[in-house]
Amino acid sequence: NKFGGVCVDFEEATKDAQPNLLRFMQELQAAFKPRGWIVVQAVPFDDPDWNYRDYAAASDYLMLMAYDEHYAGSKDTGSISGQSWYEQNLIARMKDLTPAKTIIALGNYGYNWTAGASSAKEVSFQEAVISAKDSEAEIKFDETTRNPYFSYEEEDKSQHTVWFLDSVTAFNQIRAASGYRPAGFALWRLGSEDPSIWSIFGSDQLNPVPDGLKRIVYGYEVDFQGTGELLRVLTRPHDGERSVQTDQKTGFINSEKYISTPSSYVIERTGDHPGSIALTFDDGPDPEYTPAILDILKRENVPATFFVIGKNGQAYPDLLRRIVNEGHELGNHTFTHPNLGEIPGRLTDLELNATQRLIESVTGRSTVLFRPPYFGDAEADKPEEVEPALRAQQLNYIIVGLRIDPSDWKPNVTPDEIVQRTVDKAMDDNPETRGQVVLLHDSGGDRAATIEALPRLIHELRAK
Ligand SMILES: [Zn+2]
Structure with a gap:
């Protein structure tokens, strides 16, 4: 058994539950440490109920989930990890935490909000760009939050707003955190990410270079359209392209433009x-x-x-x-x-x-x-x-x-x-x-x- 440790993630633990959760983490660490097993705990990025310092003491690494600024059930639509929201929370957290014991988990996914609905649908990067392409919506880069978004109307007249995180948001977030020299970065979640993220995620990730973000290599899934069991391949995959504009003084990306969206194989179903x-x-x-x-x-x-x-x-x-x-x-x-x-x-x-x-x-x-x-x-x-x-x-x-x-x-x-x-x-x-x-x-x-x-x-x- 090559078991090396555990990553614990209790979502939405209430204030009342905090003492028990902390005790659980302490007991877990006491049981794991003698065996050389690592304990990692994923924690919300900005919840005042959580005592980050105590949790850090009860684990080998704390993993800050630096996303869900706006989430599926939030009242308003908006950025999922706006750059200033991210930076402010990062400053607040790092006051209490040791960088060498801190992992920053970056989001790479989106939410699709339907006007009037109580909850948004979580979408992968690929699903987000496919929706934009199919609805001929222009993907915009919000200057304030530096998160991409777009809006469109569905055939049934429902109004949709999609905010998502991509490799450009990850670039800016890695760059903002580099000064702290954290233990590492994590990704939420594998399979949902903008594939260009792999040009900046990895060995030299504290000094990401934006060049690799310009090409968006097509995603993993096959896209089916229509209904029925007779299949027709409509398009072969092709890469997408984006331009990025870097602020010469700060090195952050202050604008991106999707020139073309990537496409996987598209298969049409007929004969229903x-x-x-x-x-x-x-x-x-x-x-x-x-x-x-x-x-x-x-x-x-x-x-x-x-x-x-x-x-x-x-x-x-x-x-x-x-x-x-x-x-x-x-x-x-x-x-x-x-x-x-x-x-x-x-x-x-x-x-x-x-x-x-x-x-x-x-x-x-x-x-x-x-x-x-x-x-x-x-x-x-x-x-x-x-x-x-x-x-x-x-x-x-x-x-x-x-x-x-x-x-x-x-x-x-x-x-x-x-x-x-x-x-x-x-x-x-x-x-x-x-x-x-x-x-x-x-x-x-x-x-x-x-x-x-x-x-x-x-x-x-x-x-x-
Ligand atoms: Zn057969």
């Missing part, structure tokens, strides 16, 4: 048809299970789509013909079922083309439907998963995702579970999460449970 259900079967054909499934579908008079693996289709061409002859659709699921995120793009083309040629030569039909293996089984949501999908799209395929995944491929799954999971998910009517495409498998292992579940699944879905 509430009330309908599409059954899909992946990984076949299989000499045992595919005929059994086709028999059930014929009996129930239900059409489905089979995303076949080319290699299996080559072994059982009669099954490909039967699928087509009985009125079902064929889709391309590659030739050998590789993880397309791990092979070169040209091999992806080969996987797709070989399967397409096989389907054409065996059935006399071609297919425009494609579902990538592995991540297609759960929809592409990581950047490395989108590039192969984009490649398929450039070959004119429609990428078919899915939202209803009863995990019929998992070992020991029961028919009841397959039916129940499918029906539950099919009942979801939230436009953000609902789905109509069901993923089942007709190959790749023991599919007895799938076959047993299928007739009941069809009856239950029809009854709804």
Whole structure:
């Protein structure tokens, strides 16, 4: 066990709770210290109820949470860590604290306030700049607080104000704290930050240089728009650009301008048809299970789509013909079922083309439907998963995702579970999460449970 210590963060501890909280920290330190374990306590930046000196004595490091000047429930909208608010509190705290035992936690996130609502929504840096871009709002830099913000109107006419913290605010905050030589800086929170912050966070962070802030490297998440399970990659990621103006005398950044906002992959969803259900079967054909499934579908008079693996289709061409002859659709699921995120793009083309040629030569039909293996089984949501999908799209395929995944491929799954999971998910009517495409498998292992579940699944879905 490489356990090295603990960071304790009790939020909104009231005045009455302070004596007990302090005693708890003292006991914790007494228990940890003999083992060489470190105790860190996160504390609010400006709460008069907290005795900073006592808490500092009861821990190895105090972590000052230098943000939430305005917070989700605050009455007014405003800066999340205005520069003067930050500097004043820093001066007040450092009167009591030893710099070598103090860590300053910088915020990098935002709040989106809706006019009239009681609480704001916390947003990441990426979400903030995407909102600004989508609503064509201009990101402004408030001269007084030196925090960025923007306002926009939603399609439903609601009025929004977003304040956020970015790498420029972090730059100014690090610079203002440098004179104290604190033990270090922390970030709230990883994954929410302006990625340019990494040009100033790190080894020489007491003397940050603003040059690295000019390029905003795209964020981590894939941005989905619309509803439905047919996916179309709209844009590739591109970096954003900002200009920064530094005050020659003080070295602080006194202005920034977002010239272009960064974008991650943007994927458009279409094909949302509430009330309908599409059954899909992946990984076949299989000499045992595919005929059994086709028999059930014929009996129930239900059409489905089979995303076949080319290699299996080559072994059982009669099954490909039967699928087509009985009125079902064929889709391309590659030739050998590789993880397309791990092979070169040209091999992806080969996987797709070989399967397409096989389907054409065996059935006399071609297919425009494609579902990538592995991540297609759960929809592409990581950047490395989108590039192969984009490649398929450039070959004119429609990428078919899915939202209803009863995990019929998992070992020991029961028919009841397959039916129940499918029906539950099919009942979801939230436009953000609902789905109509069901993923089942007709190959790749023991599919007895799938076959047993299928007739009941069809009856239950029809009854709804
Ligand atoms: Zn598959």
